[in-house]
Amino acid sequence: MNTNAHANTQANAHTNAAHTNITNMESPVEERPAVWSGQWVADRLGVEPAGDPALKELLGLALRRNPKRAHLLVSNVLGKHVPQRPSVVYGSGAGLGRRVRELLGGREADRAVVLGYAETATALGHAVADGLGPVPYLHSTRRAVPDSRPVGGFEEEHSHATSHLLLPEDPALLAGGGPLVLVDDEFSTGRTVRNTIAALHARFPRERYVVVALVDLRDAADRERLREFAAELGARVDVVALATGTVRLPADVLERGRALVEAHGGPDRHTKVTGGGRITRVGLDWPAGLPDGGRHGFTPAHRATLEAALPGMAGRLRDALPAGAARVLVLGTEELMYAPLRLAEALAQRTTAEVLFSTTTRSPVLPVDDPGYAIRSRLVFPAHDTPPGETTGERYAYNVAGGGFDAVVAVTDSVGDTPALHAPGGLLDALAGHTGQVLLVTLPSYVPSVPSHAPEVAPPMAAALPEPLRGPAFSSYAPEDVGWLLQDLSGVALEAPTEEREEAVQSGGAHYAESLPVEYQPSPAYQALYRAALEASAGRVAEAAGVVTETVLAERSPRPVLVSLARAGTPVGILMRRWARHAHGLDLPHYAVSIVRGRGIDANALRWIAAHHDPADVVFVDGWTGKGAITRELAEALREFPGFDPRPAVLADPGHCVDTYGTRDDFLIPSACLNSTVSGLISRTVLRDDLVGPHDFHGAKFYRELAAADVSRSFVETVCDHFPGIGDAVARAAKETAAADRTPTWEGWAAVERISAAYGIDDVNLVKPGVGETTRVLLRRVPWKVLARPGAGTDLDHVRLLAEQRGVPVEEADGLPYSCVGLIHPRYTRGATGADGKAVQAR
Incomplete structure (x- = not known):
């Protein structure tokens, strides 16, 4: 691997050659028009290419129906939107291929593989391969092919259809060490190319990449990002283009573009059938x-x-x-x-x-x-x-x-x-x-044969992992609300009695993520408490969801990729996604991944996300903070995955552990009252060596049999019903949050250490602060006692009912920064408590 890595952007160096190529080949337009075919958009939208004068010969402009980008650069030499002489289309690509051969030199050029992007650059990439040749060619595809297992894939965020698959008949096609030449019609920001190279380099590392485009329109910041990316990768990245420049975009281009589309989106001229050929x-x-x-x-x-x-x-x-x-x-x-x-x-x-x-x-x-x-x-x-x-x-x-x-x-x-x-x-x-x-x-559509021998190439590429699971096949949520980066273990017996699990966990004989508790089935009285809690707090949850989403959009990314920590974070991620759509018309990607205390986050899930999205846009989402153990776990796990922001966004941060939150009040979030029946009927995640291999996602179960008790969608819809009336309140609260000192103080962690010392608990993991964590203790663990802040009101009604059912005392304690704290006894012995509600015994 080349340790003196650098990104060498060749486009500027080839500007004069680009003029020569355009002059020597046929004119890119049939008759040079008196009016530039981008003038209409430039006059009304303020969008215009600047730099190489050849840009206006190569490009026109149009408006696109796409919330991610208002304008479309329409190539005159691509042969996609504008009918063009085939010699011009083919000659443009083949000429670029010849320039790549000159750049690489004969020996390196002969070892190259060319990869084109679907759908627009499939022929362009092929023509580049012909000009560079004789070399093999592959293009990405958006068409799934039965029995063809992808060796990779990536996302093109600004595109109308974003997902790309790589389906070579021979997996060895990409496994060679020669240069990889990536071909697209335009090189606008470099994000898609970085996504592609990152995904491929993880499985097929090489020393050199060449990016080829008809036009290179990156700004200085995008060029620097590619240089830094190449240096991190330890590879050389060159860029070759016919023309180079930038595109001027006004700050309000999306809004102005939408307005123009609405104003001119009437019936199309010429679309009425008049011929009948x-x-x-x-x-x-x-x-x-x-x-x-x-x-x-x-x-x-x-x-x-x-x-x-x-x-x-x-x-x-x-x-x-x-x-x-x-x-x-x-x-x-x-x-x-x-x-x-x-x-x-x-x-x-x-x-x-x-x-x-x-x-x-x-x-x-x-x-x-x-x-x-x-x-x-x-x-x-x-x-x-x-x-x-x-x-x-x-x-x-x-x-x-x-x-x-x-x-x-x-x-x-x-x-x-x-x-x-x-x-x-x-x-x-x-x-x-x-x-x-x-x-x-x-x-005839080509049907690839199954190779008799597929070469060993490890580690497997992230994009070759399965696609996210979605409802209704996995979870009761709508498929667009969340994709679960998990494997379905519904057919595996994983549940164990709570007492057996607790003894195994505390004795060190097993990790809590190796089995599942028996799902708590709420009594009629408890279900009534849940409904009352939801009615009382839905508006408060809605406002917090709006505030945390607005904070993310303002401070983290204008188009974030939400990645919730399954499963408590998942309802919150759905609410954030719904708020972004309600308030801004954004359709944000949302995935759920597993994180396990003491074991870290699902590395394969992160690799999949990095292969499909820019890690800089990823925002991890959780429900609430207790003492901040998962916040620390996340930060530690992401040390091995540079580019991801380790700061989670949470609905409530009573522990003062994060700087992105909807509120810091410790109030009842109704989704904490139940287990799977408010989380899409999905179990807590499972990580066990005999079930989860090194190249698998963590596991979870889908409890289809609990469908009659499911309130997952009704919880989301009840909260979302409050969205139309809280816009002003969210705006005010978001503004106040932005102005506040949100530096994490880890107040909750300090409180847990004090409580641990006061009650003789050596393991802080047995102290669960906050109403949400206390509820989890009562539902899934063997509780010892509950500490409640004096004067805590109806937010603790469900806690008191659960504690009564489990025979657990509730004690008032002064000075708690939380409404309540759940304690798990540190010296648990099997059989000390159970369905009969007897108290925990110490050894």
Whole structure:
């Protein structure tokens, strides 16, 4: 590994070469327009590229229907949104590939592997590989393929569809030590590239990476982040682009963008069917065994096969064109870009017709029929390649309607050749309304074989771990509310009598996370107390949830990734997510992970999160603080995972252990009153060597059989019902919190040490301060006694009832910083207490 690591951003050094490339290749536009195709947006939104003059030749601007980014940079040379001559599209990528070969040198270039990003850069990456070649190529995919196990994945946060999978047929494709060349259409902040490199480097470390893009628009801060990232990684990262600059963005760009979309989001011009052109299938005799693209890998041998077959296939396509066709569009479908591009290029060489190329997309963009706007028209149709069981979404074809095409060649693969493709309102029907002839080409979808031997590559990549579990298959929460980074142990007998567990834990014979307590089934009287507590405190919980969320958004990240500590933190994470959506229209990711006192946080879950999100955006969420043991555990565990912020956000911080909280009052949070039935029917997490391997998530059980008693969703909804009326109160409280001295004093820890000394308890883990922790003691452990602050009111009604049921004394104690403290006897002997409520005996 290169210890003298550095990130060498080559784009600036190649600015002059970029001008030369653009000048020498065909003009990136059919006729240089009098008006720049980004002027409409620049005038109204204040967004404009600055730097290399070539940027305005390469890019136009449009507005996107995406809450994460108001504008869309529309490439004139990519072949995605703007129909373009195929020689220009292919030449742009191949030229960049040749520059990468010059940068690397012959020997290193021959060892390279090229990785393109779905969906926009699949053909661009392939063209770069051709120019760099002969080297293998792979592109990420958003299409799950049955029986194809991903070797990795990552997130593209600003994208409309964020999740990427890596599905190489041969896992060894990425295992070599040569340079990895990552190709995207634009390099805007570098976050996606950092996510990708971090995920891949964990499993396939190498010394050198090259990032290739049509345009490099990072600002100085983003460039420095890449340099620092490369230094931390111990690798070299170079950047090659056609043009370099920045994009000026006003501070209120998202709000202004939304307003423009609303103002101009009426019926699309050109979308009404007026033609009724014929639809004809064309067979090309695609070579057997040749992949239709780079989804599973594309080797130099595959390229040779394609080159040999292209003339014949282009000839058959030419012969199928209608007589006299003067203007033809070859239209790829989503990720299927490279094969249609090469067919279009070969067709253009064999016909006098003008041949252009573009593809469909899943990215929603506002059309405006103005010469100064990049997206003049839009066709909308349902997806035709959606896997069974997934929701079908809309797909789009831009700048096709009104394009004056005499024929459109639609190229899809056999997986996408479904009834939805042919149905009224489908893609073919939409195209037929705007051209005299639609030619349908269906390429056989490549089915990867299962390799006889997969090489050993360790440690396994985080993104190869299972996807998060979601309801209703795991938990009773809505699937969008939380993804559980856990493994389902519902079929394993893990429960043990409370007394046996306590004896094993205190004797050192077992860890508390190796088994589960028998789930407490509340009596009718206790259920009535829970309902009364929820009615009394729901508004207070709602306000605290709003305050902690506003603090996170203001101080930690404008688009945080919420990671709750299962399971007490999970209802709070859901409430924070709901507040962000209610108050700001944000749809925040939320996951639940396991943390075990004395064992740390689930390392595999962290690796999965780091592979899919920027760790700097992650905010860990818990319900409340007691003495701060989990806060310390989290900080210690994250020492091995740089980039994560160890400061948790909590609803209540009576222990004064954190600086991000909704309140510091020790009041009853009703979700503390119950176990799984207020936590999505999920058990406490389990960590046991015979059940959780080194590459597994921690485990938990889903108690489906308790569905009749479940109040998880009703708890969340009852609290959220208060959101509409507390906006002003939350704003005031958040402002007061921001101005307060929130430095942790660990007051709770000091109180626990005093109590431990006063009651002869040597282990501070047996002192559980606060109403939430006391409730847990009474529900899950063998309690000794409860200390209550004099004058504590109805917040302790449920504690008193539980203590009475367990035969546990409640004693008033002066000077408590909490409303109550639960004590577990330090000298527990088996059989001293149980269902009969007899008192604990000491040895």
